[in-house]
Amino acid sequence: MLAEPGHYDYAPYTGRPRIVWPGDARIAVWLAPNIEHYELEPPNNPRKVPWPRPVPDVLNYSHRDYGNRVGFWRLADVMARHGVRGSVSLNVAVCDHYPEIIERCCELGWELFSHGTYNTRYFYDLSEDQQRAVIADSRETILKYSGQSLDGWLTPAITNDETTQHVLAEEGIKYTLDMVHDDQPMPVKVRNGRLISVPYSLEVNDVPLFQNRNTPVERYTAIVKAQFDQLYAEGAESGTVMCMPLHPYLTGQPQRIAALDEALAHIVAHDGVWLATGREIAAWYTEYYYDAFSKWLAAGTPGGRR
Amino acid sequence: MSGPGIPNYLDYPWRRRGLDHDRFLHRNLPQAKPVVWPGKARVALWVAIHVAHFPMDMPRQPFVAPGGVDRPYPSYWDYTQRDYGSRIGIYRLMRALDARGLRATALLNAAVATRYPALAKEIAASQWEIVAAGVDMGRLHHGGLAKTDERALVKEAVGALRGAFKSKIRGWHSPAHSESMRTLDLVAEAGLDYVTDWINDDMPYPVNAESGKLTAMPLAWDLSDLHLLFQQHMDTSEFVEQVLRAFKTLYAEAAQTGSGRILTLTITPWLMGQPHRIRALGAMLDRILEHVGVWPATGAEIVDAWHAGG
Numbered sequence: 001m002l003a004e005p006g007h008y009d010y011a012p013y014t015g016r017p018r019i020v021w022p023g024d025a026r027i028a029v030w031l032a033p034n035i036e037h038y039e040l041e042p043p044n045n046p047r048k049v050p051w052p053r054p055v056p057d058v059l060n061y062s063h064r065d066y067g068n069r070v071g072f073w074r075l076a077d078v079m080a081r082h083g084v085r086g087s088v089s090l091n092v093a094v095c096d097h098y099p100e101i102i103e104r105c106c107e108l109g110w111e112l113f114s115h116g117t118y119n120t121r122y123f124y125d126l127s128e129d130q131q132r133a134v135i136a137d138s139r140e141t142i143l144k145y146s147g148q149s150l151d152g153w154l155t156p157a158i159t160n161d162e163t164t165q166h167v168l169a170e171e172g173i174k175y176t177l178d179m180v181h182d183d184q185p186m187p188v189k190v191r192n193g194r195l196i197s198v199p200y201s202l203e204v205n206d207v208p209l210f211q212n213r214n215t216p217v218e219r220y221t222a223i224v225k226a227q228f229d230q231l232y233a234e235g236a237e238s239g240t241v242m243c244m245p246l247h248p249y250l251t252g253q254p255q256r257i258a259a260l261d262e263a264l265a266h267i268v269a270h271d272g273v274w275l276a277t278g279r280e281i282a283a284w285y286t287e288y289y290y291d292a293f294s295k296w297l298a299a300g301t302p303g304g305r306r
Numbered sequence: 307m308s309g310p311g312i313p314n315y316l317d318y319p320w321r322r323r324g325l326d327h328d329r330f331l332h333r334n335l336p337q338a339k340p341v342v343w344p345g346k347a348r349v350a351l352w353v354a355i356h357v358a359h360f361p362m363d364m365p366r367q368p369f370v371a372p373g374g375v376d377r378p379y380p381s382y383w384d385y386t387q388r389d390y391g392s393r394i395g396i397y398r399l400m401r402a403l404d405a406r407g408l409r410a411t412a413l414l415n416a417a418v419a420t421r422y423p424a425l426a427k428e429i430a431a432s433q434w435e436i437v438a439a440g441v442d443m444g445r446l447h448h449g450g451l452a453k454t455d456e457r458a459l460v461k462e463a464v465g466a467l468r469g470a471f472k473s474k475i476r477g478w479h480s481p482a483h484s485e486s487m488r489t490l491d492l493v494a495e496a497g498l499d500y501v502t503d504w505i506n507d508d509m510p511y512p513v514n515a516e517s518g519k520l521t522a523m524p525l526a527w528d529l530s531d532l533h534l535l536f537q538q539h540m541d542t543s544e545f546v547e548q549v550l551r552a553f554k555t556l557y558a559e560a561a562q563t564g565s566g567r568i569l570t571l572t573i574t575p576w577l578m579g580q581p582h583r584i585r586a587l588g589a590m591l592d593r594i595l596e597h598v599g600v601w602p603a604t605g606a607e608i609v610d611a612w613h614a615g616g
Contacts, residue, residue, distance in 0.1 A: 127311030254555035
C-alpha cells in the first residue's frame, strides 16, 4: 500500500503564480451534476459492497432512480434559468439507458465527462487493461452520443486504484477530479503524459451534506454562499475555482430545488465570475499556467513571505 | 501495482435502452401525460401514516428496518417508544386530521390490527383507507426469503387485515420499503392493485406483475418524518419547512405544466404524534389547506383519479 497518492508535491497557498481567468474573472465556478445509474443487480467487488441492503435494495435503488426520472429535469431547468451550464459527471451507460437525458444536456451546451460506466462498477482491483477498457468505452460512448471528446474524469464512486491516474494520463484524459487537495488546478505527477487536477468538492457536495451530515435545506444555501464569498474574495489575489457537485436524486427533490435556485442567484449576481465548464477551466490553465506552475514547483515553490 | 483484475467484471448484461429490469418502464416526468385531478385541483394531498409494530425480539438480519430496535435486547425504551404511537400518538393524529376533514391512508402492519382490535375499530370509524403493510416490522420481505415463505407472509398480512376491516384493501406497502424480486408478483396474486415501495417518482406509474398490472404510488421517504426526524435527527421545524417547500414546488409545477401533482405526507404516530409536535403538524396542514386547488385524498382515490384522467 502507498502512504500517499504520490501525484503531487506540497505546494503552499502563497507565492504561487497568479492566475487570471478569462475576462479578468477572479473565480471560476463550475457545476458538476452527477448523472448516474446504479444497477439493481451489480456484480461483486472485493473491496466495496454496492448496496447496504440485500439485492434488490428497492429503497436505495429507487431513490437514485428518482434523479433520472424527475430530479434531473428540475435541476436542468433551474440551471438554464440562471444561464449556468453543467459539466456532467456521467456514468456513460446512461447514454444507452436514457438517451433523452443526454439530448437535454447537449441542447443546453453542457459538457460530458466520464464517471465510469455505472456507479456500481468500481475501479478497486481492476487490472490496468480493464481500467483502459472502461476509459475507451467512455470515450467512444460520449463521442457517439454527443460528438464531444472525453477530457475529464471522476472515478465511479471515487473508487480509483493506485494506478488509475497514470492510466488516465496515458489514455489522453486531460483533467482528473479524484483529488480534493486544492482550490486551484494543479499539475498531477504521472509516469507518462500530462494530467492536471481541477478542484472538485466534498464540502459543497449535496451527498455529504444532505445524506451524511443531515444538513437542513436553508443551511445548504448558506454553505454554498459562504464557500463562494470566500473564494471570490481570495480570487482578487489569484484566480480560484469553486465546484458545486450535484446529484439530481437529492437536490432535484421538490423540497430542495429552491435551495439551488437561491444559491445560483447569489453567484450570478456578482461581477468577475467565470461560469465555466471543467473542460474550459482545464484548457485555460493548461494553456497559460501549467508551465508556470510546473516551473514554480520544480524550483521548490519560491516566493511567499519566507 | 495492478493485479490481474476481476474476471467478467466489465460484462454489462442490462446495458440497453430503458431500465436494467422489466418491472416497469423508464419515464421522464416532464414527458408524462398530464393528469387532471377532481375539481381541477393542482395538488392531491395524500396523508399516509405508518402504523407499525416493532417486536422487541425483532431479528437484526438481514438488516434493521428504519426505526427498528437496535439497542441490546431487551430494549424496553425502543419497544415502548414505538408502542406509544399505537396507544397515544395515533389518536392525536386522528383528532388533528378529523378536525380538518382529512382521511388518511394507514400503512398498517397486520400485527397492529390483530393485537389492538380497539385501535382497528377507531381507524375504521375515521374512514381511513387501509393499506396492507406486511405482518410486522420484524418480518421483512427481502431477496433471501423463499417464495413459499414470502407468499405465506403476504397471505397472512392481507388475510388478517381483510378479516379486521370491512373496507376493500387495495394497496400494499412492504415494511421498510423492502422487497424481494417477486414481492410485487405475490402482492398482485393476493388481489391488490397498488404498491408504495419504490421512491423514484412524484406521480403514479404502471408496474408489471405476473398476474396483471399494478400501479406504483409515490410514498415519500426523503420527506418522511421517519427519515428526517428519526434518522437524520432534524428538528420538527425543519420537517415542516421541507414539507412546505415541497408543496410550494409541486403547486407551482402543477400550474406550469397543467398536470396535477401529489404531495405525500408520510408520517409516523410515535414521531409526529408526540405532544410537542402535534400542533406543528396542525399548523402545517392549515398552511397547505389554505391554498385553492388542494385535493385531500386517500391513496386509492388518487390511483382511481390517475387512471381516469391520466
